[in-house]
Amino acid sequence: MIADPTLSHWHILGAGAIGGLWALRLHSIGCRVTLVERAPLSPERHLQLTDNSHTSCHDFPVVAANAAILPLSPLLITTKASDTLAALTPLLPRLNAGDTVLLLQNGMGIDDWLRQQRPDLQILTAITTDGVFRPTRDHLVMAGHGETLIGGDTAVEQEAALQIARQWQKTGEAVQAVADIQRRRWQKLAINCAINPLTTRYRCCNGALLDMPEALFAMQSICAEVAVVMRLEGHPASTASLFDAACAVARQTGTNTSSMLADVQAKRPTEIDFMNGHIVTMARKHGIDTPANARITAEVRALHPHPAGSN
């Protein structure tokens, strides 16, 4: 497909499973897409997606994060939250005031950090329930088509989210701009906080948590604390609604290995600081303790050395 110059030229930082998926989807509707990497292994990456029996592929140009590549906007960030600061820091001086940055990743906290560093950027956030895994670095396999929600905090950002959602809908995927993205991100965070670290504690698939009374008790304690923090942050939430939602997702994704357990098994840093660790940090800001989240955060952090000085 020949790139349509009237469509956005997307730059994607962190083309793993979700980033690679959106690279191929955006290419399929005629967008130019460039991958941005900290240390590119080659000037091009051949990404391939298998979706049922259909395969699509493309060679994408790759540029180094510290090379002079302007303009970078719109920039889609799909790095794992734990890798984002290191990946994004060299790009910050290359972003211009008003540039659009869309964060599509698990966990919370990176958008706050980015707003502090660069209040002049247009920062949007997104969540997705798309399921995709990578048997090899550049081969993506679609596990299930989900929904992607995009939003911003100001009226201008919401308008930008709407424009992006309209463009992304051309891929045929379920994409929506929503006015309450922060509430939805908190709900997703609650589900991740209740499932991911416990699959690590019990070394089990998501669904197995539902068969263990001690795991269910821990899920409930985590949800109760998240609900308190959510309410303090201005988002309505109850222990029961978060616990029920977490149980439903654990059931729906019953045979999945959670992303956190996959990280632990592969000896990679986990996203615990951007999930339960974020709850602990936000709770402290409000002057309260969240012992269940603090305990599981410490437990998961102990599995992998974290850089000195981080949370």
Ligand code: PAF
């Ligand atoms: O991070 C994950 O693994 C997923 O967000 C979820 C929902 C827990 C399913 O595995």
